[in-house]
Every structure is written in structure tokens, then in C-alpha cells.
Amino acid sequence: MAVVFEKTKGLTDKPFHYCPGCTHGIIHRLVAEVLEELNLVEKAIGVAPVGCAVFAYDYFNCDMQEAAHGRAPAAATGIKRVNPDCAVFTYQGDGDLASIGAAEIVHAAMRGEKITTIFVNNAIYGMTGGQMAPTTLVGQKATTAPFGRQEDHAGMPLRVSEMLATIPKAVFVERVSVHDVKHIVQAKKAIKKAFQAQMEGKGFTLVEVLSTCPTNWGKTPVEALKWLEENMIPYYPLGNFRNTEEVK
Amino acid sequence: MGKVTFDENKCKGCELCTTVCPVKIVVMDKDRINVKGYHPATVKEMDKCTGCASCARICPDVVIRVER
Amino acid sequence: MAKELWKGNEAIAEAAVKAGCKYFFGYPITPQNEIPEYMSARLPQVGGCFLQAESEVAAINMVYGAAGSGARVMTSSSSPGISLKQEGITYIAGAELPCVIVNIVRGGPGLGGIQPAQSDYFQSTKGGGHGDYRLVVLAPSSVQEAVDLVQEAFDIADQYRNPVLVLGDGMIGQMMEPVEFTEVKKRKLPEKTWATVGTGGKREHNVINSLFIDPAECEKHNFRLFEKYKEIEKNETRVETYNLEGAEIVFVAYGTTSRIAKNAINSLAKEGIKAGLIRPITLWPYPHEAIEEAAAQASVKAFLSVEMSMGQMVEDVRLAVNGKKPVHFYGRTGGMVPTPKGIVEEAKKILGGAK
Numbered sequence: 181m182a183v184v185f186e187k188t189k190g191l192t193d194k195p196f197h198y199c200p201g202c203t204h205g206i207i208h209r210l211v212a213e214v215l216e217e218l219n220l221v222e223k224a225i226g227v228a229p230v231g232c233a234v235f236a237y238d239y240f241n242c243d244m245q246e247a248a249h250g251r252a253p254a255a256a257t258g259i260k261r262v263n264p265d266c267a268v269f270t271y272q273g274d275g276d277l278a279s280i281g282a283a284e285i286v287h288a289a290m291r292g293e294k295i296t297t298i299f300v301n302n303a304i305y306g307m308t309g310g311q312m313a314p315t316t317l318v319g320q321k322a323t324t325a326p327f328g329r330q331e332d333h334a335g336m337p338l339r340v341s342e343m344l345a346t347i348p349k350a351v352f353v354e355r356v357s358v359h360d361v362k363h364i365v366q367a368k369k370a371i372k373k374a375f376q377a378q379m380e381g382k383g384f385t386l387v388e389v390l391s392t393c394p395t396n397w398g399k400t401p402v403e404a405l406k407w408l409e410e411n412m413i414p415y416y417p418l419g420n421f422r423n424t425e426e427v428k
Numbered sequence: 429m430g431k432v433t434f435d436e437n438k439c440k441g442c443e444l445c446t447t448v449c450p451v452k453i454v455v456m457d458k459d460r461i462n463v464k465g466y467h468p469a470t471v472k473e474m475d476k477c478t479g480c481a482s483c484a485r486i487c488p489d490v491v492i493r494v495e496r
Numbered sequence: 497m498a499k500e501l502w503k504g505n506e507a508i509a510e511a512a513v514k515a516g517c518k519y520f521f522g523y524p525i526t527p528q529n530e531i532p533e534y535m536s537a538r539l540p541q542v543g544g545c546f547l548q549a550e551s552e553v554a555a556i557n558m559v560y561g562a563a564g565s566g567a568r569v570m571t572s573s574s575s576p577g578i579s580l581k582q583e584g585i586t587y588i589a590g591a592e593l594p595c596v597i598v599n600i601v602r603g604g605p606g607l608g609g610i611q612p613a614q615s616d617y618f619q620s621t622k623g624g625g626h627g628d629y630r631l632v633v634l635a636p637s638s639v640q641e642a643v644d645l646v647q648e649a650f651d652i653a654d655q656y657r658n659p660v661l662v663l664g665d666g667m668i669g670q671m672m673e674p675v676e677f678t679e680v681k682k683r684k685l686p687e688k689t690w691a692t693v694g695t696g697g698k699r700e701h702n703v704i705n706s707l708f709i710d711p712a713e714c715e716k717h718n719f720r721l722f723e724k725y726k727e728i729e730k731n732e733t734r735v736e737t738y739n740l741e742g743a744e745i746v747f748v749a750y751g752t753t754s755r756i757a758k759n760a761i762n763s764l765a766k767e768g769i770k771a772g773l774i775r776p777i778t779l780w781p782y783p784h785e786a787i788e789e790a791a792a793q794a795s796v797k798a799f800l801s802v803e804m805s806m807g808q809m810v811e812d813v814r815l816a817v818n819g820k821k822p823v824h825f826y827g828r829t830g831g832m833v834p835t836p837k838g839i840v841e842e843a844k845k846i847l848g849g850a851k
Contacts, residue, residue, distance in 0.1 A: 181431060181495040181496060182495060182496060183493065183494070183495050184479055184481055184494045184495060184496045185481040185484040185485070185492070185493065185494035186493045186494075187490045187493075191490065192701075195438055195489065196488070196489055198488065198489075199440075200440035200441055200442035200466070200488075201440070201442030201443070201444055201488060202488055203488060204488070205487075205488025205489050205490070206485075206486065206487075206488050209488075209490055221695075221697075222694055222695050222696050222697040223694035223696070224694065225565070225692045225693070225694060227561070234707060237703045237705060238703075240701075241701055242694070242695060242701050243692035243693065243694060243695055243701050243702045243703075244692065244701060244702075244703050244704070244705075245560075245561060245564045245692055245703070245704040245705070246591075246703070246704065246705040246706065246707055247557065247560070247561075247587075248557060248560075248583055248584060248587050251553070251554070251557035251560075251584070254549065254553075254554040254555075254557035254558045254560075254561065255557050255558065255560050255561035255564070256561060257521075257547065257554075257558050257561060258519070258521065258557070258558040258559060258560065258561025258562035258563070258564075258565065258567075258569070259561040259562065259564065259565050259692065261519065261545045261547070261558075261562065262519065262545075262561075262562045262565040262566070262567045262693075263565055263692075263693055263694065266693070266694045283550050283551060283553075283554065284550070284554055284557070286550075287549070287550040287554065291547070358486075360448065360486070361448050361482045361485050361486055364485050364486060365485070394442075400443070401442040401443060401444055402442075402443055402444060402447055405444070405447075
């Protein structure tokens with residue numbers, strides 16, 4: 181018998197603190213597996229966000245920095261400019277990236293910073309207990325939108341991948357999901373291409389990963405996967421929005 | 429043909445693995461609770477395991493090791 | 497080496513380059529724009545990296561990232577921009593990272609004015625950002641001194657793993673004075689084994705972080721920081737005294753204001769009035785001892801804190817004098833600059849009243 185699946189060396193041994201069924205666990209593992217497969221663990225430097233993944237520096241087995249809320253792309257800019265040969269990545273939630281960090285991500289993309297951003301979109305603020313996010317769907321309830329997000333009061337959610345794909349130096353932008361095994365496999369492929377594009381010096385790369393938050397959605401983990409498929413994918417279509425160099 | 433090992437004390441009882449097994453052999457062990465207080469995922473009919481690793485791929489806590 | 501005429505802002509930038517600063521992240525704001533402009537042309541010449549960030553907030557976070565990677569890195573701004581940087585500064589202090597921040601102070605509060613002021617003293621020395629931390633604050637009074645202090649700032653930052661603030665004002669930034677770039681005495685500095693540069697498979701992963709979610713750990717971390725600050729207070733306090741012997745009134749002033757105060761001292765001397773000056777060069781750590789000694793001096797009747805503000809450093813003067821002698825304040829603000837005549841008249845008023 182040969183081992184066909186075991187824990188990647190890109191992760192430390194520390195058990196994840198995430199809620200049962202939280203897809204952060206899957207996404208961390210995919211990133212770590214990609215780093216290991218591309219032989220990048222020893223030269224990776226990651227930037228953890230403020231959000232549920234604030235302790236990501238304990239889980240990835242590479243040098244890590246904790247950044248202020250929303251500022252990971254700026255910290256990553258400093259890191260990559262000092263270490264141009266390293267695989268520099270940010271791992272950010274929807275509050276971190278699309279709310280307080282909206283300027284930083286746009287400008288990192290504008291400058292074509294050779295970093296890879298893993299954008300975890302679960303349409304809510306997880307860590308702080310379920311407030312509305314820029315990505316919360318119209319009608320979706322949140323603690324700061326108790327009647328559901330109202331379009332004429334709070335506007336419509338941000339489609340980050342589509343927005344960033346208009347930026348010339350954002351060379352690889354793809355939206356994926358992790359709600360079933362088929363999509364998990366596709367998500368990993370996209371993450372791999374993103375890191376490859378970074379290491380080939382092509383420009384800014386981002387993978388938006390549709391994710392669940394069972395706790396703040398008020399659903400079981402299994403129900404949450406279904407909710408993602410039925411409600412998030414129609415508004416946030418999956419697919420590649422930019423692949424300028426046709427990274428294979 | 430396949431064999432899965434569960435690092436049971438890491439399991440949080442989320443049940444995602446039980447939804448993806450093509451031969452439906454992954455179940456939550458209602459007879460026990462692990463150190464975290466959850467019913468851990470387990471396989472009782474290992475002879476049916478195909479070693480596809482679907483359960484391992486969807487597990488958010490890297491609980492499952494797969495051999496084939 | 498010959499003396500050359502340099503504009504303050506540009507001299508500060510060149511001094512940083514001479515000190516080995518290879519990374520600069522900044523944003524335009526008057527009256528410090530010559531610093532990023534100079535760096536944008538100069539850093540590529542030395543294989544460094546200049547970036548105009550999208551905001552002062554982004555700039556300080558780029559500094560954090562680069563500092564965490566072990567680089568010598570600087571940012572500069574002016575008062576409102578320094579306000580924006582406060583969160584980033586406490587993160588840098590909390591994560592114990594070295595960097596140099598230059599504030600070319602302008603009138604405030606709010607958008608204020610673009611002329612020189614000293615109204616950021618509280619912001620620089622009493623926090624500015626949240627949490628228990630300290631910045632080493634260096635206050636040059638001339639372009640030459642700015643050049644010397646900027647070069648030392650990088651060594652101080654590296655030695656203690658702490659951000660260092662160089663507090664100038666619009667005058668220092670904009671005026672031109674003769675400058676000699678001499679080699680500042682190098683300190684023996686430890687290697688940055690803590691930096692994030694990739695593990696290379698040779699060591700455990702490094703984490704740059706200011707989060708200590710366990711309160712016992714967070715407290716321990718704060719105790720550690722304060723042990724460090726005690727060291728800095730012991731080793732780095734700097735002050736200049738002028739004409740204190742037999743002085744009846746002691747001016748306390750820093751930066752360009754101290755030069756105006758010296759002028760006033762010389763004018764008063766012509767009238768037979770003995771005035772002296774205590775010029776803090778480090779605003780943190782503050783030279784309390786020099787002020788305590790002067791307060792104990794029999795000849796001294798009063799202290800006068802002279803600042804380009806509504807009175808910020810005067811509180812530290814009062815603390816140091818500790819009730820022994822009266823402490824007065826004289827200042828102009830909003831971009832207005834005190835004149836020697838104004839200080840002379842204030843001193844006479846105080847001494848007239850004291851007689």
C-alpha cells in the first residue's frame with residue numbers, strides 16, 4: 181500500500197482553531213500543498229490577515245508576518261521588494277481585503293506586485309461575530325444588517341475578481357470554490373497557477389475562494405456548502421477572469 | 429484496495445467527509461466521543477474503501493490519511 | 497570633506513542613503529515632498545527601492561513588511577500623514593522592528609497649515625498610537641544635526657529593534673545650510689536572525705507579530721518592551737546646555753526654536769540679564785536630569801518652555817522641575833515662528849514679576 185494522501189509539510193503540526201466545517205482549513209491546506217509541490221516552502225513568506233485566519237502564522241510552515249487589518253498587500257509589497265526571489269503571499273478575508281483594505285489590494289495589483297493573494301470570500305465577517313461584509317449578498321442577514329442587506333441602503337456586494345481583472349498588471353485572477361471535491365481540485369490548480377505566475381515574475385496574482393461560515397450563517401457545515409453552491413455562485417460566478425500569459 | 433486512517437482527536441465532527449464518499453462508508457461514530465467532545469468520523473467497512481481520497485480532500489482539519 | 501549647501505529635506509534623504517537605507521516608502525505632503533522626490537531618484541542609483549505608496553497608511557505598512565524582512569527602511573511625512581501612520585507605528589513597535597520615521601511638522605490640528613510648528617510633541621512622545629510603547633524621538637536643530645541624527649537613527653533602531661522618529665519642522669525641511677557628510681561612528685549591531693527572508697530549510701519559521709492573545713503573554717511582552725525602554729533611557733538620552741552658569745531664567749526649547757532662544761539669551765546678556773538654555777536633543781528619552789539639576793541651582797528663578805505650539809513639552813518640563821521653581825510657557829503656533837524679541841520680552845516679564 182502506498183500513501184496517496186497525507187498532511188503536507190507546508191503546514192505545521194498545530195491543530196487549526198477554526199470552527200467545525202470551516203473551509204479555511206481546506207484552503208490553508210491547498211496553499212500549503214501547492215507550496216510544497218512547487219518546492220517553495222523554504223522560500224515562502226506569508227502575510228496573515230486580521231480575521232479568523234489571524235493565527236495563520238502558526239499554521240503555515242514558512243516565515244510569516246502578521247499585518248494590520250487590510251494592510252497585508254502593503255506589507256507584502258515591502259517583503260517582496262526586499263526578497264524578490266521569495267514566494268510572497270497574502271491570505272485575506274472579505275473584510276480585510278474588500279473593506280478596509282480596498283485601496284491596498286487595488287494598488288498592489290496596479291503596481292503589478294509579484295505576490296499571490298488568496299482571497300477567502302465567505303460573504304460575512306467571521307471573527308468578529310457575523311457583521312455584514314462588502315460581499316454579503318442582498319437579502320442575506322448579518323448582525324449589522326438584521327433585516328437582510330438592503331440594496332438601496334447598503335448597495336450591492338463587491339465582485340472583487342471582476343474588478344481587479346480590469347487592472348493591467350493583475351496577470352492572473354480566478355474565482356474558485358471549495359464546496360465539493362471537484363471544485364477543491366480545481367481550486368488547487370488555480371492556486372498553483374497563481375504561484376507559478378508569481379515565480380515567473382509575471383505580475384500580481386489573485387485567487388478568490390468562495391468559502392463557508394457555518395457559525396455565522398447559522399447553518400451546519402454540510403448545509404453551508406449547499407448554501408454556497410445555491411446562493412453565492414450565481415452572484416459570484418466561478419472561472420478565470422484574467423490569465424494574460426496563459427499560465428498552463 | 430484502499431485504507432484510510434483517522435487522526436480522531438483532531439476531528440471536529442463537521443461531517444463533510446460523510447457527504448463525499450463514493451461508496452458511502454464514511455460515518456460519524458455515534459458510539460464514541462473524542463477528546464474534543466465530537467463524534468469522530470470513521471470507516472467501519474474498510475474493505476469497500478477505494479482509496480479515492482475524496483474524504484481527505486474535503487476534511488478541513490487534515491484528519492485523514494489515505495493509502496492505496 | 498568640504499561643506500556643501502543642502503536643503504534640509506534633501507540632506508535628510510541623503511543621510512539615510514549614506515546610512516545604508518535602501519528602502520523608502522512615502523506619500524506626498526507639504527512640507528516634506530523633497531524627501532520622497534530625492535529618494536525616487538537616488539535609491540535606484542544605490543540598488544535600492546523607492547515606492548510612492550497609495551497613502552501614508554499603506555506606506556507605513558510597507559515599512560513594516562520591509563523592516564520585518566531585515567531591511568534598513570524609512571518613511572517620511574508631515575503631521576496629518578503621521579496621524580495616519582499611527583496604527584502602523586504601534587505595530588512596528590509591538591513587533592519590535594527597526595525603522596526610521598521622519599516628521600517634518602506643520603501647523604495643525606486637522607489640515608492646519610503648511611508652515612513650521614512643534615505641535616506634534618504629544619503625538620511623538622506620549623503615544624500618538626495606542627498601547628504602551630515608546631519611540632526614540634530625535635530633534636535636530638540644524639540641517640547638519642539632522643544629517644548626523646538621521647544616520648545614527650538607523651543604528652539606534654537596529655540596536656534596540658525599535659522605531660526611531662526624527663522630528664523636524666518645516667524650517668529644517670525647507671532651509672538650506674552648510675552640511676558635511678561625515679561617517680557617524682558605527683555601533684556593533686546584532687545580526688537580524690529574526691527576519692522573514694525564507695527559512696531556506698535551515699531553521700524554524702520566523703514570525704513577525706504583535707498579537708499576544710493570552711493576556712499573561714501580552715503582559716510579559718509589555719514588560720520585555722519596557723526593559724528595553726529602560727536601557728534606551730540609560731544609554732541614549734541626549735541634551736545640550738548653554739549658558740546655565742549663574743542663569744536666572746532657563747529656557748527649555750528644542751529644534752529650530754532653540755536657536756531663536758539662543759539669540760534671545762545673547763540679547764538678554766547685553767542687558768545684564770542671565771538666561772540659559774536646556775536643549776533636549778532626544779525628546780524621548782527626555783533629559784529630566786538636566787532640568788532637575790538646573791531646578792536645584794540657586795541662581796535659577798524660573799523656567800520658560802518655548803515652543804511652536806500651544807504648550808506641549810512644557811508639561812514634561814513641569815514634571816522634571818517637580819514644583820521646585822515656577823515653570824512658564826511662551827509659544828507661537830499655526831505656522832507662526834517666535835521672534836527673539838518676543839522671548840526677551842516674555843523673560844523680562846517673568847523676571848520682573850519674580851523680583
